[in-house]
Structures are given as C-alpha cells and as structure tokens.
Amino acid sequence: MFKHLNKDIPASVVVFFVALPLCLGIALASGAPAFSGLIAGIIGGILVGAISDSQLGVSGPAAGLAVIVLGAIATLGFEQFLVAVVIGGVIQILLGVLKAGVIGYYFPSSVIKGMLAGIGIIIFLKQIPHAFGYDKDYEGDLDFFQADGENTFSELFNMIDYVSPGAIIVTLISLAILLLWENVLSSKHKIFTIIPGPLVAVVAGVIYYLVMQGSNLAIAEVHLVKVPVPESFKDFTTQFTFPDFGAISNIQVWITGITIAIVASLETLLCVEAADKLDPQKRVTPTNRELLAQGTGNIISGLIGGLPITQVIVRSSANVQSGAKTKISAILHGILLLISVVTIPVFLNKIPLAVLAAILLVVGYKLAKPSLFKHMYSLGKAQFIPFFITIIGIVFTDLLIGIGLGLAVGIITILLNSYKNSHFLHKEGFETNDNKFKMHLAEEVTFLNKGAINRELNNLPKGAYLELDVTKTKSLDYDIVEIFDEFAIRAKERNISIKLISERGVVENPNSYKEFFEKEKNQPLKN
Structure with missing residues (x-):
C-alpha cells in the first residue's frame, strides 16, 4: 500500500486544496458552524479512508445533503441534529451488515458516465464566477436552483458587475501553471512529478495576494479562503460540539437520521461506481464494506460536531486525475486538513479562491471532455440517451434527480429492447x-x-x-x-x-x- 507514495503524496496535496474550500462552503450552505465541515473532511479522509477498501474514493461533507442538513438544523437545533447524524451512521452500518451495498451494482454504465460528465459540467460552470472574482455562491454548491433564488446560469450574468481584475489574473496564472506542469514540465524532469502543479499554483496565488496588496490589481479579503482561526488551544477545543442525546426519543430526530442514512448511502454507492469507472486499474470497491466505513465515519463525526459524510465525486475525481494509486492519498488529505487547521490557518486564509477555481476548472473539463460525448454517441441510442438525460437532469436539478431520470430512461430502454428481442x-x-x-x-x-x-x-x-x-x-x-x-x-x-x-x-x-x-x-x- 505504501509503494506508490511518489504518486499518492502529490495527489493528496491536490485533493487537500480542493477539499478545503468545499468543506467550508458546504458547512456554510448547511447553516452549520464552518468547523463542522472541516471535522467531516478530516474524519472522511482519515477514518473512512482507513476502513474503506475504495482505493481512489475520497469522503467528506456532501453538497447533496446540504438542504436536508439546513432544514434539520433549523428544526432541531445543532446539538439534536448531531444525534440524527449518529443514528444515520448506525443505520448505514446495519445496511452494510445486511449486504445492501449490492444496490450499487444496478446502475447502468451509461448513467454513471452521464453522472461524471454532468458533475464535470456543473463544476466548470460553478467555478467561472469564482474565477472572475464573484464569490457570492458558496464553494461546493452543485444544485441548479440556489437558496437565494438564483441559478447556475443567472450567476454567470450576475458576475459581470462584480469582476475582479486581480482574480482574473490569478486564475490565468494558475491555469497556465497547471497546464504547463501537466502537459510539458512533467515529462521533462522527475522533480515536476514529485511537486504537484496545484501546489505551485497555490503558492503563486498567495505570493500575488501579498505582493499586490494596496494596488489596483489587489485581491480583496472577501475573495480568499476563510478558515476559522482559534486564538488559543482552549479556543480551538470550544469549536467541537457534542450531541444532545436527551433528544433520542424525538421522532423528528429519527426521521432525520433515517433520511441522512438513505441519501448518504445512495450518494456513496453512486460515487463508488463512478470512482471505479475512473480507476485506470479498474479495481472494484466492496460496497458493503463501504457502507460500514461511511457509517462508522458518520457516528464519529456526529459525536464530535461534524456534518454527515459520504463519498464525494468532486474530490474523488480530482484524486484520480492527480495520479493517485491507493487509498493512502485519501488518508493523507485528511491528515493535511487536520494539521493545517491546527497549525497554519492564517496562511490558508491568504489563498485566493481564484486559484482553487482554476484547479476545479481543469477537473471539470477532464470529467466532461468532448471526446466522451463522441464516444457515447458512437455506442448507439441505447447508451447515449440515458447518458444524455442523466447529464441534463444533473445540470438542471441535482445529483439524485438526474440519476433517477437517467435510470428511468435506462429501464425504459431495457424494456424496449426486451420487447424487440x-x-x-x-x-x-x-x-x-x-x-x-x-x-x-x-x-x-x-x-x-x-x-x-x-x-x-x-x-x-x-x-x-x-x-x-x-x-x-x-x-x-x-x-x-x-x-x-x-x-x-x-x-x-x-x-x-x-x-x-x-x-x-x-x-x-x-x-x-x-x-x-x-x-x-x-x-x-x-x-
């Protein structure tokens, strides 16, 4: 497991920079403390990564649960909501014991590929405003319709009035570094494969922010990463919140826990299938063990004040594209999250969001390459139609609805073929x-x-x-x-x-x- 550290360590750095703003943004969208998103990211990386047998999947807080979490916190309060997270984890472990992970094998390949392409398009579209310096929408939002009444496309028009020249320059510099690093320098010398391009882009973005302060091309603090900065160790420990188990008899807590278990398990199984599809070695993840790992992670996350955890495709795809070989990469990304929020939160808060937008623009493009559409079209209607419908559903609604539409079309296609054959x-x-x-x-x-x-x-x-x-x-x-x-x-x-x-x-x-x-x-x- 440790023989691929030369690949896994650079990949873990990339995933760390992708995960950091996503953990914070999803916590913000969920109406939860920012630190709760970081807790979920750390546990998803270290604990779930260690228990899971998924070699390339990365777990953490999921955007697909943000609406559920937001409503639950508003109804129950944060401490009672944490009880529901623990209950959800217990139910997931039970599902794993009952071998419910087999559900993951019943999603057609065309739908899974459509999910990857749809997520890629969303990532690309959602990062364009951040790349231009319009950061009203939180990182990690993958839904078409937003809580503020805007949508993915309206935000592209809204950003025109809020363009930041500094953010655009940082985005262009970062894209240039990423593309040059991957397409040219990585083949020139071994050092360029050891040091990840995204890390160089992040350092360049921080230097730009520090050097250009006070100028017309400066980047305002509102366009930077915002990690909670504790003033002392005691202040750090107060960021942990513990569940109120006095609410264990509250029926609403149980309903929320069951909902979290079902949605988190479905998202995890879908992402497991997608990550396995991206794996160059085509390894197969044991889905029942994955449910056990996710359940354990959710129990621990709920016990110390973290958000619900699932395997997530954005971080998983970034992990694959960065050359990861084993689950050591996911574990290391969790360790990096832990170390950084304890030791260097002030440095992290100097990273421009435009740098992270550039990294995600590259991730999004790779997931939805034009060649993928051409290949799926060449396979015929039976493959292309479910693939395309899944993409449309995900881009214009959300992940689960898009998958549901693609699956429905896939089933209809099977019935029609059965009718004919x-x-x-x-x-x-x-x-x-x-x-x-x-x-x-x-x-x-x-x-x-x-x-x-x-x-x-x-x-x-x-x-x-x-x-x-x-x-x-x-x-x-x-x-x-x-x-x-x-x-x-x-x-x-x-x-x-x-x-x-x-x-x-x-x-x-x-x-x-x-x-x-x-x-x-x-x-x-x-x-």
Missing part, C-alpha cells in the same frame, strides 16, 4: 404464397415480452401455418404460456395451424401449451 419471426414461401411462418423464441422469455409476442401472433393472417421453435428456450414465464394457450383457441377460429418444435420432439396443434411445457421441463409450471 424476445423472438424472431419470419415468413417463408414467398414464391408460393403459402402463408408459412416461423417463430423462434429467445433463450429467456419473460412477462416483459408479452406485448411483442401477442402482437405478432395476432398479426398472423387467416389460414397461416406457424412453426413455433422453442429448442433454444431455457426459461419461459407462465404469462407467455398463457398467451399461447389463449392463442390456440383463436387459431382454431382463424384456421391457423401450429407446429410446436422442441428438444423433445414435434407436436402439431397442441391443445394445452401448459401441459406441453410441464412435460418439457419435467416439472409443473409455477404461476
């Missing part, structure tokens, strides 16, 4: 016009195929001769047998002859298909 029917004897038809049933035929088969049978002309071949059929639903039994009655009225061909032999005009298939399988057909 249950059988093969063709007409023979066109030259003699003898109305002879052959129908071959597929290996597995279920109730989903009722409509297609029924339609073909009803379209047979009067006096037709049908050869029904079931030699390759291994599984046949009772619903389909009923259709054939009902058709046998209509066939007599329409003078249609049927020849049933199976592995056991041939039957002309069977009176009961149910009896025939029971003999074929040597067992009764179950309804």
Whole structure:
C-alpha cells in the first residue's frame, strides 16, 4: 500500500486544496458552524479512508445533503441534529451488515458516465464566477436552483458587475501553471512529478495576494479562503460540539437520521461506481464494506460536531486525475486538513479562491471532455440517451434527480429492447404464397415480452401455418404460456395451424401449451 507514495503524496496535496474550500462552503450552505465541515473532511479522509477498501474514493461533507442538513438544523437545533447524524451512521452500518451495498451494482454504465460528465459540467460552470472574482455562491454548491433564488446560469450574468481584475489574473496564472506542469514540465524532469502543479499554483496565488496588496490589481479579503482561526488551544477545543442525546426519543430526530442514512448511502454507492469507472486499474470497491466505513465515519463525526459524510465525486475525481494509486492519498488529505487547521490557518486564509477555481476548472473539463460525448454517441441510442438525460437532469436539478431520470430512461430502454428481442419471426414461401411462418423464441422469455409476442401472433393472417421453435428456450414465464394457450383457441377460429418444435420432439396443434411445457421441463409450471 505504501509503494506508490511518489504518486499518492502529490495527489493528496491536490485533493487537500480542493477539499478545503468545499468543506467550508458546504458547512456554510448547511447553516452549520464552518468547523463542522472541516471535522467531516478530516474524519472522511482519515477514518473512512482507513476502513474503506475504495482505493481512489475520497469522503467528506456532501453538497447533496446540504438542504436536508439546513432544514434539520433549523428544526432541531445543532446539538439534536448531531444525534440524527449518529443514528444515520448506525443505520448505514446495519445496511452494510445486511449486504445492501449490492444496490450499487444496478446502475447502468451509461448513467454513471452521464453522472461524471454532468458533475464535470456543473463544476466548470460553478467555478467561472469564482474565477472572475464573484464569490457570492458558496464553494461546493452543485444544485441548479440556489437558496437565494438564483441559478447556475443567472450567476454567470450576475458576475459581470462584480469582476475582479486581480482574480482574473490569478486564475490565468494558475491555469497556465497547471497546464504547463501537466502537459510539458512533467515529462521533462522527475522533480515536476514529485511537486504537484496545484501546489505551485497555490503558492503563486498567495505570493500575488501579498505582493499586490494596496494596488489596483489587489485581491480583496472577501475573495480568499476563510478558515476559522482559534486564538488559543482552549479556543480551538470550544469549536467541537457534542450531541444532545436527551433528544433520542424525538421522532423528528429519527426521521432525520433515517433520511441522512438513505441519501448518504445512495450518494456513496453512486460515487463508488463512478470512482471505479475512473480507476485506470479498474479495481472494484466492496460496497458493503463501504457502507460500514461511511457509517462508522458518520457516528464519529456526529459525536464530535461534524456534518454527515459520504463519498464525494468532486474530490474523488480530482484524486484520480492527480495520479493517485491507493487509498493512502485519501488518508493523507485528511491528515493535511487536520494539521493545517491546527497549525497554519492564517496562511490558508491568504489563498485566493481564484486559484482553487482554476484547479476545479481543469477537473471539470477532464470529467466532461468532448471526446466522451463522441464516444457515447458512437455506442448507439441505447447508451447515449440515458447518458444524455442523466447529464441534463444533473445540470438542471441535482445529483439524485438526474440519476433517477437517467435510470428511468435506462429501464425504459431495457424494456424496449426486451420487447424487440424476445423472438424472431419470419415468413417463408414467398414464391408460393403459402402463408408459412416461423417463430423462434429467445433463450429467456419473460412477462416483459408479452406485448411483442401477442402482437405478432395476432398479426398472423387467416389460414397461416406457424412453426413455433422453442429448442433454444431455457426459461419461459407462465404469462407467455398463457398467451399461447389463449392463442390456440383463436387459431382454431382463424384456421391457423401450429407446429410446436422442441428438444423433445414435434407436436402439431397442441391443445394445452401448459401441459406441453410441464412435460418439457419435467416439472409443473409455477404461476
């Protein structure tokens, strides 16, 4: 696990700089103390990272829970809300024990790829205002509609009146460093692979802020990272909040805990699938163990005043793109968060948000490259339509709704394909016009195929001769047998002859298909 430190350490630095403003921004959006977001980030990195078997996934506070958390804190108060976080963690552990992580394997690949592309587009769009010096919207907001009535696109127009020349310069410098570092310098000398480009960009941004103070191109403090700065060790310890377990009998606390467990588990399982898709080595994360890890993290986070934790795709994708090889990167990013907020919060508060915007612009672009759209389109409608619908849903609503829309379209696509592929029917004897038809049933035929088969049978002309071949059929639903039994009655009225061909032999005009298939399988057909 430690043999890839040369890759994992630089990646952990990048993830640290991405995670820092996200932890603070999500806490702000959740109506919680800023320190609670940092607690969740630290625990998500160190504790969850250590327990989890996800090699590239990174956990921390999630934007998808911000609305739930905001409403819960307003209703319950922060101390009682923390009890709900602990309850949510216990439920997640229970889900892991019950093997509920298998749900994560039922999301189509096209939907997961659509999720990655949709998140990439959102990251890119959401960082443009920060890159221009308009920081009204908090870091980590991934929803289209915002609490202040604005949306992703309206903020792009609003930023025009608040452009900061200093922020634009820092963004351009940072982008130049990041692109030069990755595309040119990293191949020139080993030192450029050891020192991460984003760290150099951050240092350059801090230097710019310090040097340009007082000039027309200065960056105002409102455009800097804002980490809580304790004046003493005692002041630091007072930032921890503990749950009020006297509220354990409050039904609203339990409802909130169950909600947190369900939403956090779904987001985690989705992000696990996405992170595994991004993994160059294509390792598979044990989802039940992931639920156990997330549950443990949420229990500890709730006990010391932290926000709920999930695996998060923004940090995970930044981790992958920075060259991480093992989960040591996620653990180290948590350690860096812990060390930095204890020892150097004053330095962190000199980092321009424009630098972090530049880092995330690169992350967003890599997730939603034009080549990905071209590749998905080349795979055909069955892959491209769920992919595209997922993207639209995520960009214009939120993560879970977008995934739900993509999944619904994926299921409809499966049903349509099942409708089409249950059988093969063709007409023979066109030259003699003898109305002879052959129908071959597929290996597995279920109730989903009722409509297609029924339609073909009803379209047979009067006096037709049908050869029904079931030699390759291994599984046949009772619903389909009923259709054939009902058709046998209509066939007599329409003078249609049927020849049933199976592995056991041939039957002309069977009176009961149910009896025939029971003999074929040597067992009764179950309804």
